Amino acid sequence: MLALSAIHLHILYQPFGAADEDYLSLGQRHKTHALTLDLNLTPESHTTSHTSTSPDAHLLTRNFLVMYKVAESLAAASDRPAMFSLIDTIRHTLRDQDHIYRDEQLQSLNWFVGSMVFSPVEEEETTAAPNRFPRFLKTLHLPVSPYPDPEEVLDPVISDAYKEAIAALHNSWYLTQRPGYEAVGAIAWMVRMTDQFRTMLVVEKRQRALVILYFYCMMLSRLDRQQCWWTGKEQDAMAWISMMLDAKWMECIASAASL
Incomplete structure (x- = not known):
């Protein structure tokens, strides 16, 4: 603390x-x-001195x-x-x-557990257009979508990894728009990320994976700074990601932002 x-x-x-x-x-x-x-x-912690x-x-x-x-x-x-x-x-x-507090006096802190399985069906229907989840992302994992490098997602394992990452971001996108749930929504996407997608993003830095990370940072950039004091560098992160993306992918992002 x-x-x-x-x-x-x-x-x-x-x-x-x-x-x-x-x-x-x-x-x-x-x-x-x-x-x-x-x-x-x-990940570097290997000792067992917890007391x-x-x-x-x-x-x-x-x-x-x-x-x-x-x-x-x-x-x-x-x-x-x-x-x-x-x-x-x-x-x-x-x-x-384990995410569950056991002490009766701490039960109010378990509110976030249910939010980890949050489904934003109602939110998507009622959210104003500027704050809706980008339609561009919903088909990013499909080889028939009009986006660069379709051959990458011909592999169903790769396609499914992207699909799950997008679905997790979709949930977090709306969860962060609920007052009091912003931090849980921001963290939930990283927790739900599969090992396959983590490898494609963190290790291989694939273009599609970086695009999804770009929109994750965009989600964070829309949070209220007075309430979410723990954010603030998202625009820097988006600029940094942009430098790693090919021009063809930046064109897709620009087109999606204009919708």
């Missing part, structure tokens, strides 16, 4: 240059101290540090947003993990 509070202050004061580096350093020290408990929050006697305490601390990583990657980064390392950290930390 201290680490998250410190990085919040860093992000708050960063535009003014008012001792923000002191807050960032303080947050990093608190984070490092918390990680000595070995909460298994990073907490309470599963709820472990879970609460883990979730604070997850949000610290999100804020560090999406708002506090001094260079380009660390999207790939964020994806790997979130997946390593939260996939196949």
